[in-house]
Amino acid sequence: SIRTYWRNYFEKIDGVIWVVDSADRMRLDDCKKELQALLLEENYDKRACLSKVFLPTINDPASKTVKDKKEASTIENDGAVKGESHQLMIRAGLIRQSSSGVYSLLPFALRSIEKIEKIIDQEMRNVEIITPYFIKRQFVEADRTMECYWERGLFKELKLNSNFDPVEDDRKTSDFCLAPTHEEEITQLVANDIFSYRQLPLRLYQIGRKFRDEMRPRAGLLRGREFIMKDLYTFDATEEAALKTYEEINEAYKKIFTRIGLPFAVAEADTGNIGGTKSHEFHILSPVGEDLILSCLRCGYTSNEECAHGIDNNRCPVCYKDSITSHDPDNFHPLESNRAIEVGHTFLLGTKYSDPLKATFAPENKGELLSIQMGCYGIGVSRMLAAIIESSHDSKGIIWPQSVAPYRVCIIPGGDEPEITEKIRSLYDFLISECNGLNDEVLIDDRMNLSFGYRMKDAELLGYPWLMIIGKKFLESGKIEIHNRHNNQRKYLEFNEIKNLFFGC
Structure with a gap:
């Protein structure tokens, strides 16, 4: 040993x-520090420790220490760093910028992303696929929606040879684009393999990276050029079946956002460039959101500002108007307005894509071929990560919902005495073994080269839902100091009382 x-x-x-x-x-x-590090490595062997994670936090951008001065320049030198979520994600070591609107996701961000994706996977319960990152230019020419993307500059055009290497001139050169969306690609896929009504309905989804050449990328992951998105595409035989599917997917989306644990709103929306006959947006409420949603507290009607309108008089007289173009209560109705960040969008497409791309099927009566009724549904996964932080933080740092926190519990040693080390190890093992919901959710901050105060500030910045401290007070009282990040309450509990803090244990 x-x-x-x-x-x-x-x-x-x-x-x-x-x-x-x-x-x-x-x-x-x-060599005292080196010796302590080796002993800690042995003591916490096979346990999740922060010293083993790449986490370049910036504890205090205003600090005058050499280390923090160097790290703070990451924020100060980037004039595009605007918004609380963007600054906190940089300070907490979640992201680092590669180029304008393009970011690397570091380990803690990736853990949260994976948890969001897991929730989506569990609620979708459909067939997952992966479509190409590159799509051919011919899709742009075949569809007006793609032309709109092109005109807005959201495409990045590439000339690639058979090895996908950029070239100036080659006899095998084809025009390709970095796909901002995949309606055309997946419709073409289905058009080639669906022939009969017996093969419908069909639901296909993917979670992957997309690229849109935003003219003004800003606010970090809220408005970037490259992003992670979940997109689902549905294919039905009739309009009635497609509408039923649309309602089912909307309900699944509500479950996803409810499980994540933040207040959200579902707003009627315009179909925009994507097209279709029906559309809804899913928003996380935040005062810095780019969208304005209007809602009636009496009937529950909610819409974005662009397409708000009144509804049937017998449901809500307050809302009864053919058109609402302002949220000014003096001139129109006492609608509540809230700023929000759009993180999801659903579209009932009809035959907008299946008609031009000839995605047809033979109906039950063996008559002429019919176009497939489609729907498309998207969730901005990486944008949701930023939206969560934007709407859930305080002056100390991030306040993660427990469902998507990188780790739910962080244990901080108050010293390096053998008794403390032994109790830290026992507490970690107790939480992992006795609480099923905490498996792979507990982390030890074993960076004993940093002061206790620095590690505490780091923990508050990183937003662990629960902090557990074992130090000299524990040696005196036998009770563990526990901090709840959501309400900033502090309590002292014995080992056998900790289990009651967590549901599902």
């Missing part, structure tokens, strides 16, 4: 303890 190794290499020369490593000698005091 490491303890035995170091014990075998202690020497006492003229009253001074030296540590001998091969032919080198070091004062014990000089």
